Amino acid sequence: MSFSSEWLALREPVDHAARSKKIARKLAEQLAGKNPARITDIGSGTGSTIRAMRPFLGDDVQWHLTDNDDALMDLARNEAGGSETAFTIADLSHSLDPLFSKPADVITTSAFLDLVSLDWLEQLVSQVASRKLPFYAALTYDGRAMCKPELKRDGEVISAFNRHQQTDKGFGPALGPAAADTAIRLFEQAGYQVTSARSDWEGTANHKEFQKMLLEGWAMAAIETEPVQEASFKTWFLERLRLIENGEATLMVGHKDFLAVPA
Numbered sequence: 465m466s467f468s469s470e471w472l473a474l475r476e477p478v479d480h481a482a483r484s485k486k487i488a489r490k491l492a493e494q495l496a497g498k499n500p501a502r503i504t505d506i507g508s509g510t511g512s513t514i515r516a517m518r519p520f521l522g523d524d525v526q527w528h529l530t531d532n533d534d535a536l537m538d539l540a541r542n543e544a545g546g547s548e549t550a551f552t553i554a555d556l557s558h559s560l561d562p563l564f565s566k567p568a569d570v571i572t573t574s575a576f577l578d579l580v581s582l583d584w585l586e587q588l589v590s591q592v593a594s595r596k597l598p599f600y601a602a603l604t605y606d607g608r609a610m611c612k613p614e615l616k617r618d619g620e621v622i623s624a625f626n627r628h629q630q631t632d633k634g635f636g637p638a639l640g641p642a643a644a645d646t647a648i649r650l651f652e653q654a655g656y657q658v659t660s661a662r663s664d665w666e667g668t669a670n671h672k673e674f675q676k677m678l679l680e681g682w683a684m685a686a687i688e689t690e691p692v693q694e695a696s697f698k699t700w701f702l703e704r705l706r707l708i709e710n711g712e713a714t715l716m717v718g719h720k721d722f723l724a725v726p727a
């Protein structure tokens with residue numbers, strides 16, 4: 465599955481505001497004394513995790529960014545400039561080896577876990593646990609979504625969108641909204657202590673372009689899931705667009721962050 469740099473740029477300020485400060489600070493405590501801290505990030509896109517974590521970790525970090533999209537990785541490379549950042553372009557659905565090709569003190573990811581299947585997640589947890597590494601996942605979608613003002617069809621569109629979230633995103637049937645809780649359970653079964661917190665998106669009336677692109681994505685996914693509802697879901701989207709344009713629309717989208725630490 466591919467993600468446009470335009471969409472990643474629009475969501476980044478909303479992501480950064482939503483990211484749980486409590487969990488980010490816990491990661492910083494976990495890495496205290498590692499100079500530099502070595503962090504491998506999964507599905508890095510344009511490097512949003514680096515920018516989000518700078519206020520918590522400072523600059524003494526050796527990042528290893530991984531992604532299968534070379535255009536996004538080029539953007540991340542431009543941003544990283546001369547810093548000590550390593551880049552691995554690899555399709556992680558085939559093998560997890562690229563993740564462990566460089567030494568790391570922690571594995572991180574953001575806005576990624578909901579794309580993967582149970583099988584893939586089990587392999588990831590097993591490989592992370594066998595190395596006794598901490599694992600930090602931010603901004604995993606949890607299935608809660610609410611648009612304001614409410615419209616009659618909101619529930620139907622969100623329900624169809626959530627079912628689409630469970631279709632194959634390149635890793636087999638995706639966990640979608642169940643991903644964060646499943647990952648937490650797997651890490652606890654592997655003997656980890658897990659701390660989690662909500663990291664919900666709060667889209668304000670000022671986030672017009674973000675809201676438009678998000679809801680267009682929901683409408684398209686919902687129509688793919690229920691083609692017979694195409695006309696109804698398109699009408700819903702047009703009504704939502706009007707509310708966004710008028711500065712009347714806000715939304716909340718539920719996410720979860722967690723830090724898993726080997727006991």
Ligand SMILES: C[S@@+](CC[C@H](N)C(=O)[O-])C[C@H]1O[C@@H](n2cnc3c(N)ncnc32)[C@H](O)[C@@H]1O
Binds near residue numbers: 465466467472633
């Ligand atoms: C929603 S984006 C999140 C990007 C970034 N972590 C952020 O928070 O902005 C998901 C990322 O996962 C990457 N991705 C999707 N499938 C992948 C795969 N099979 N192997 C490696 N990366 C993948 C995408 O290219 C994209 O950059």
